[in-house]
Amino acid sequence: MTIQEVRELLRKKDISSVELTGFYLERIKKHDGSLLTYLRVTEKEALEMARDADLKMGQGEDGPLLGIPFGVKDIFCTKDIETTCASRILEGFVPPYDATVIKKLKDCSFVHLGRLNMDEFAMGSSTENSAFQTTKNPWDFSRIPGGSSGGSASAVAAGLCAAALGTDTGGSIRQPASLCGAVGMKPTYGRVSRYGLIAFASSLDQIGPLTRSVSDCAVVMNAIAGYDPMDSTSIPQPVPDYTEFPGRDIKGMKIGIPREYFPEGMDRDVKKAIKESLAVFENQGASLVDISLPHTEYAVATYYVICTAEASSNLARYDGVKYGLRVDGKDIIDMYKKTRLKGFGKEVKRRIILGTYVLSSGYYDAYYRKAGKVRTLMRRDFDEAFKACDIMVTAVSPTTAFKAGEKVDDPLNMYLSDIFTIPMNLAGLPAMSVPCGFDGNGLPIGLQIIGRPLDEGRIMQAAYVIERERAVKKIPDTLC
Structure with a gap:
């Protein structure tokens, strides 16, 4: 179920947050021994937070994330909970404070289920670089879930949490979201505070949600976005209500198709799914515009x-x-x-x-x-291209999930897994992966939607159309 569906059950008192949290904890016990998404499950803390949420609901409090269980990538400082970045060098490190995004979720009375696996210090595209374990793709346990937020994407897709936080330095939210069949948003650089994030590359890192639906992504973005004086790169601009965008008409929207993003060697099924998604946009009244990003x-x-x-x-x-x-x-x-x-x-x-x-x-x-200097040229490419369109659409990854171990000894080939996602980080632009189909092996394919700075709402508006019209299955039969 989506966050909004679960919240409705909580409002009606059909279930309690303690019961809901217990449900997820049982699913984790049942399935995570195979999937290996969690590095540590914070069962005691989760149940305490759930009881507090039930108490607040009993006193008449309400909120879109009140009592909702999340998984958290193990890269955010969380007070009194070990945070390792999936690295041996941080084993035993217990932060004395919360990252801003954790504090914001706590202010919303969310429930923290545990710490999700990742590539060590977020360096990787397959979650095979974790010092502790290799997470599996829920659609095929022999394949990788993507990275570096592979634990977050796999847990959301497998129904082991209602939503998760991840980070995206070169595609680390969007690529695993695509490979696992989840929704993943990389906001504009500076839209979400990085205070308390264990840094990999400070001019590129950005925090964002992984969820089961576009509407859920909007709910989480409402909670975590906004200016933070503790982060010198935080943008002092008001945050719109993102939940107002999914469901809006896209008639008349101009969608840019970068010609450089359909290279030779791109998986045939991926290309087919992207073209079918473009046809959906046209059927809904949007127009397609050919554009170029020459420094790609x-x-x-x-x-x-x-x-x-x-x-x-x-x-x-x-x-x-x-x-x-x-x-x-x-x-x-x-x-x-x-x-x-x-x-x-x-x-x-x-x-x-x-x-x-x-x-x-x-x-x-x-x-x-x-x-x-080249980074500046790439940003200018996007500025010029956006004069002709409102959003851009590409694939997230040139292929679907590859076999575990297939690229681990070939770092250059592994680095190319992020060829379609890296430019948005260099330019600081918002982008989202939304499920748009499956390949011949039953593996998910993600559509990437790219917007102007601070235009996350328009991205969600377009993504919701794909979600509604393509109606992609969200969870593997084996995990139902």
């Missing part, structure tokens, strides 16, 4: 210079001195070395090394400064 070919290279440079800077704080893992050595330099050698995984080390290289003396101008 440089997106992956630009992204992996910028994100690794920022990761190198951000991850320098994990030294074994203040918190997390510490491996003693003969002196402080030896302690640093041994702590990082044991604490960081292979992919994190690879990105730290690459990022340190592109920032080093003699290479900064050749790589990092040049990448910044």
Whole structure:
């Protein structure tokens, strides 16, 4: 059921939040041994929060997220609950404060079911880089759920939480949402506060919801969006009521189709599903406009210079001195070395090394400064293209979910999994993945809808049309 359907049951007192939370906890016990979406289940805290929610409802309080059980990607600081970023180097770290998004959800009296698996420090596209376990795709346990928010997408798609929080640095909400058949929104950079988010690449990271429907996404965005003085990149603009957008007519809307986003080698079933979705828009009165984003070919290279440079800077704080893992050595330099050698995984080390290289003396101008200039050119591409259209539509991923282990030893091939999602992070634009079909193997396909800055509402308006007209099944038969 969607959040709105469950809230109606709670309002009518057909069920209580404690009963609802117990239902999800039982599903987790039943299915998560196979799916491995949760790193830790906070059963005691969840039931306490559910009891508090029932008490508030008994006193006449109401709210769209009151008593609703969420899963949370293990990248947000949550007071008194271990937060590891799926890394050995943060084992045992218990934050003394809540991230702003966690505080906002607590203010809405949500229920925190537990911490969801992810690629270590959000570095990956398959959740195979977690230091603890590899999450499965609920539609086919032999395949990956995407990454880095793979635990969040898999849990939502499998019905192990009503909704989840994820983060998106280069596609880490949209790609797993697409591969698992969930709805995933990457808001405009700065629309949702990053305070209390454990940083990977600070100029790219953005927090967003993974949900079972577009309307649920709107409800969660209402709760988490808005200005935060604790985040210097937060946008001081009012937040609209996103729930007003799903269901609006799209007649007359101009939809841009970037010609660079239909390359050779794109999966035939994915291309077919995207074209069928475009026909839905036309049938609803929208018009399709051919557009070009000429610097798209440089997106992956630009992204992996910028994100690794920022990761190198951000991850320098994990030294074994203040918190997390510490491996003693003969002196402080030896302690640093041994702590990082044991604490960081292979992919994190690879990105730290690459990022340190592109920032080093003699290479900064050749790589990092040049990448910044290309990023500006890409943003100008979008500005120019949006003169001719209201939104843009592409695939989220060139393929459906691949087999676990298939790309783990081929990092360049793995990086290309995000080729359609990276440009939006470089430009700071909002984008959403909405389910639009299945391939011949019964694996979900996601449609990506991209908007102008702060135009999340229009994206939801268009996504709702696809959700309504395509009527894609939301949960695998084996998990019903």
